[in-house]
Amino acid sequence: MADHLSEKVNNLMDRALLSAAEFNQFSQEQTDTVVDAAFRAGFNNRVRLAKMAWEETGIGVWEHKVIKNVLATQLVYESIRDGKTVGVLSSDPVTGITEIAHPLGPVLAVIPVTNPTSTTLFKILLCLKTRNPLILSTPHSASKCCAEAARLCYEAALEAGAPEDCIQVIRSGNREVTQMLMGHPKVALILATGGTGLVRAAYSSGNPAVGVGPGNVPVLIDESADITLAVRNIVQSKTFDNGTICASEQAVVVTESIELAVAEEFRKQKCCFLDPEETRKLEKVAVSSETGTMSPFIVGQPVQVIAAKAGLTVPEDTRILIVRPGGIGKEYPLSVEILAPILAFYTAKDYTSAVNLCIDLNYLGGIGHSAGIHATDKKRIMEFSELMNAGRILVNQPTSQGAVGYFYNRLAPSLTLGCGTGGKNITTDNITAKNLINIQRVTTCQPNAAWSGFDQAMYLDETLGAGEILKEYYREF
Amino acid sequence: MYTIQNNSEEKVFTVRFSGRLDALAVQGMVEVIQSEILENEFDSDTKIVFDLEDVNYIASAFIRACVSVAKQTTLGNFCIVNCQPIIKKTFKIAGLDEVLKVN
Numbered sequence: 001m002a003d004h005l006s007e008k009v010n011n012l013m014d015r016a017l018l019s020a021a022e023f024n025q026f027s028q029e030q031t032d033t034v035v036d037a038a039f040r041a042g043f044n045n046r047v048r049l050a051k052m053a054w055e056e057t058g059i060g061v062w063e064h065k066v067i068k069n070v071l072a073t074q075l076v077y078e079s080i081r082d083g084k085t086v087g088v089l090s091s092d093p094v095t096g097i098t099e100i101a102h103p104l105g106p107v108l109a110v111i112p113v114t115n116p117t118s119t120t121l122f123k124i125l126l127c128l129k130t131r132n133p134l135i136l137s138t139p140h141s142a143s144k145c146c147a148e149a150a151r152l153c154y155e156a157a158l159e160a161g162a163p164e165d166c167i168q169v170i171r172s173g174n175r176e177v178t179q180m181l182m183g184h185p186k187v188a189l190i191l192a193t194g195g196t197g198l199v200r201a202a203y204s205s206g207n208p209a210v211g212v213g214p215g216n217v218p219v220l221i222d223e224s225a226d227i228t229l230a231v232r233n234i235v236q237s238k239t240f241d242n243g244t245i246c247a248s249e250q251a252v253v254v255t256e257s258i259e260l261a262v263a264e265e266f267r268k269q270k271c272c273f274l275d276p277e278e279t280r281k282l283e284k285v286a287v288s289s290e291t292g293t294m295s296p297f298i299v300g301q302p303v304q305v306i307a308a309k310a311g312l313t314v315p316e317d318t319r320i321l322i323v324r325p326g327g328i329g330k331e332y333p334l335s336v337e338i339l340a341p342i343l344a345f346y347t348a349k350d351y352t353s354a355v356n357l358c359i360d361l362n363y364l365g366g367i368g369h370s371a372g373i374h375a376t377d378k379k380r381i382m383e384f385s386e387l388m389n390a391g392r393i394l395v396n397q398p399t400s401q402g403a404v405g406y407f408y409n410r411l412a413p414s415l416t417l418g419c420g421t422g423g424k425n426i427t428t429d430n431i432t433a434k435n436l437i438n439i440q441r442v443t444t445c446q447p448n449a450a451w452s453g454f455d456q457a458m459y460l461d462e463t464l465g466a467g468e469i470l471k472e473y474y475r476e477f
Numbered sequence: 478m479y480t481i482q483n484n485s486e487e488k489v490f491t492v493r494f495s496g497r498l499d500a501l502a503v504q505g506m507v508e509v510i511q512s513e514i515l516e517n518e519f520d521s522d523t524k525i526v527f528d529l530e531d532v533n534y535i536a537s538a539f540i541r542a543c544v545s546v547a548k549q550t551t552l553g554n555f556c557i558v559n560c561q562p563i564i565k566k567t568f569k570i571a572g573l574d575e576v577l578k579v580n
Contacts, residue, residue, distance in 0.1 A: 018537035021571035025534055025563060105570070164500065164537050186572065 009180045012135055015165040016106035017186055019133035022163035024103055026131055028086040034162040035077070035129045041156035042121040042149065043073040049117040049152075052145035057113055059300030064241035068118035068415075075406045075413040076125050080433045085130050089439065096444035101437045103131040105188030108181050110202070112194045114244040114300065114339065115415055116142035119193055120149040122415045124167060128157060130436040132188065133166045137178040139194075143171050182207065189436070193416045203424065210431055212416055213423020215246040216337040216366030217399050218358040220384060221254045221262055222351065222375035229396070230374035231265040234343070237398030239319050243340045244300040247370040247392065247403030247417060250337050251344035252322075253357045259347045266345075271320040272303075273345070274312070279323045279334065281310045286342060287333035293365075294338045303341050328360045337365055355384060362388050368419030368428060372399040391420055391428030405430050450474060478502055481513060488523045490514065495531035498539040507542040511549060525550045530559035535567055543577050556580060 026034075042049075050065035084101065091098040109123040120136060127134040138146035147169050154167040170177050182190055182205035190209040192202035199211035221230045234249050254262045263273065274282060285306065288295045298306060303318045314321065320341045325332040334344055346361075348354035362371060371388040374396055375381050385393040392411065394402035405411035414430035429435055454473050458464055478498070482491045492510055496502070514525065527543060529535075547555035556578035557568070568574040 015537075017571050018540050021540060021567045022535070022537045024570055025567060161499075 005176050005180060009177055009184060012168055012170070012177075012181065013106065013184055013186045015168060016133045016135055019163040019165040020103065020105050020131075020188075023131040023133060023166060026086065028084060030161060031086055031129065031131055032081070034157045034160045034166075035081070035125060037156040037160035037162075038124055038128050038153040039073050039077040041152045042069070042124070043077075045149075045152050046070055046073060049121075049145060049149050052148060053117045053142060056145050057116065057142050057300075059114060060241035060244050061302075065115075065118065068115055068241065069121060071404060071406065071413055072118040072120075072122040072415060073125065076122055076432075079406065079413050080125065080129050083129070083433055085433055085437055096446040098442040100440045100442060101130075102440055104436055104438055105132065106186060107132045107134045107189045107191055107436070108137060108178075108187050108207075109134045109191045110137045110178065110194050110198060111139060111142070111146050113139040113142050114241075114246075115193075116146050117149045119415045120146045121153065123191060123193075124150065124153045126431070126433050126436055128153075128162065128166065129433045132436055133163070133168070134191075135168045135170060135181060137170045137174075137181070147171065191416065191431070191436075199424065210416065210418065210427065210435060211423075211425050212246070213368050213419030213425055214337050214365050215248075215369035215417075215419075216250050216335075216361055216364050217247055217370045217372060217390075218251050218253055218361035218366075218388075219249045219372035219374070219399060220354055220358050221252060221258065222354075222373065222377060222380055223255060223258055224377040224380065225258075225374035225396075226376070227258060227261050227265055227374075231262060231269055233374070233396070233398045234372075235266070235269045235271065235319060237400040237402070238343055239341055240398070240400045242300040242302055243338070243342070243400075245400040245404065246337075246339065247394075248339070248400040249343060249372060249398075250366070251335065251346060251361050253346045253348060253354045253361070255348055255350055255354050263345075266320075266322060269319065270315070270317050271322050271343070272314045272318045273322045273324070278310075278312050279325070281312060282306070282321065282323060282342070283333045285310045286338055286340065287336060289333075292330050292333065293336060294340070298338060298340045298342075301340055306340060306342070328357065328364055335361065335364060351380065355387060358384070359387060362390060366390075367422030368425065369417065369423060370394060370399055370403045372397075372402070389420075389422050391418055392430070403430075450477065479506065479510075481510075483517065488519075489526060490517065490519065490523055491526045491528055493528040493531070497534040498532055498536060499534065500536045500538045503536060503538040503542055507545055510542075511546060514546070514549060519550075521554070523550075523554065525555045527555075527557045528559050529557060529561070529564055532564055533561065535564055537571075540568070540571050540573060544573065547577055553578075 046069035054062035089099040190202040192211040202209035322343045325335045328335045370392040371390040372394045392403045397408040401407040406413035412430040412432040416431040418425045418427040418429045420428040479494045558580045568579045
């Protein structure tokens with residue numbers, strides 16, 4: 001069995017390497033022709049793929065998955081289309097440094113079940129733009145829709161002159177193959193979008209990896225906020241694809257002074273506050289008592305399904321279930337990340353206390369991901385931002401659609417959001433094409449005038465300190 | 478796209494390629510070359526040489542073709558010569574420069 005798998009892996013890699021070899025010869029124009037073709041194939045099938053994803057996974061809302069596919073194709077394409085990814089990127093006559101782009105090589109792209117077709121399309125466009133063949137590892141419960149997305153793009157890319165095997169797919173159930181590929185010496189990079197276990201495996205593989213982290217996104221509604229707009233944004237964000245984007249709000253924090261107004265606004269937006277007994281019932285189905293993390297069943301499920309499972313009676317048109325956990329931490333199960341239309345609500349006595357609550361939430365399993373603030377007080381916005389450990393601070397916008405970029409801001413549109421070292425990632429970037437090239441710097445000889453004119457024998461005199469040496473070093477300037 | 482020179486005295490069978498060897502160009506080429514090699518009934522001393530001096534692009538299909546022909550020959554008797562740097566680098570990226578004896 002092991003030999004058979006080994007052979008399969010080697011076969012995949014051999015093909016990927018040949019593809020990488022051919023791709024390396026492509027000009028920018030040839031590359032962009034391929035990318036354009038793949039974009040159109042993905043975009044033109046955005047609805048069919050969204051429906052496939054929804055039917056196959058049972059997660060989310062198909063209409064919202066269409067929008068995710070639009071992000072992954074149209075918006076991502078717009079952001080990378082005119083970018084240089086081949087040859088000379090820049091040449092600075094002042095510094096004498098010229099930057100040249102090189103592809104990485106074969107990329108192992110792991111796809112999450114929450115955004116299957118959109119992440120597939122997204123990674124395909126990035127990898128084709130940067131001339132990196134990719135091998136897609138698809139989740140078991142979304143393998144068909146991912147494979148179809150890949151097939152459409154691959155056929156279009158080939159038609160446009162792309163190298164054979166620029167896109168390969170590992171079908172579902174092949175976790176062993178994925179694990180073997182992760183550690184394969186010829187894999188250039190693992191692009192790991194998924195849960196903590198997967199990302200840890202990627203970083204432990206011995207190959208370079210770009211991963212993501214979990215998000216437990218706190219959002220502060222400040223006294224200076226436009227409360228109606230803030231709540232509308234939060235509801236729009238939290239209900240998007242039934243809360244499956246990891247950047248969706250997990251907890252809302254307000255001060256006592258505006259608590260009633262905010263709660264009233266949520267009720268107007270058809271959100272239902274649960275009482276303590278209802279909250280306990282919800283805890284049992286939403287969070288695993290063994291692991292303390294969200295239960296797999298809950299991910300991307302609509303309110304009505306969740307309510308029925310928990311034995312709750314809520315109005316039929318309820319959009320979000322809101323709970324008051326009463327605290328933050330393991331003892332308060334609903335204070336963790338839950339990718340579903342469930343929102344935790346906290347009230348603090350004042351702004352300082354509110355920010356402290358956000359810090360606690362931020363550090364409860366969501367370090368480095370995202371945070372949100374609704375405010376018009378610029379000083380508070382910056383103070384809050386500097387205190388959060390989050391790669392993205394979304395101001396006065398929905399955090400789901402905000403964090404992924406381009407809908408409400410100029411962040412790079414992306415379905416792989418780095419969380420920095422807090423999330424055990426290598427970057428806080430919204431991953432995009434520039435993260436998938438090796439940049440080579442050619443430097444002409446431009447002697448450092450200060451260094452050349454300085455008597456280096458002075459360094460050997462240990463009686464001379466920084467003051468004396470630097471005075472002499474910079475005497476001409 | 479290619480010419481064949483069979484030097485039976487020195488026992489060197491050279492195929493000289495030119496231009497852009499993309500997937501379309503390579504189609505059918507391999508079978509013809511392999512047939513030529515078979516028809517000539519070379520002995521184990523005959524060297525099969527692919528000269529790529531005038532080649533400016535190779536598709537993965539061509540690299541596979543080289544591997545296929547190399548397997549047909551006696552071990553050590555296949556090589557690729559006169560590569561332009563970009564072509565040499567392409568074999569290097571594919572991890573086949575040593576196996577195919579790319580010079």
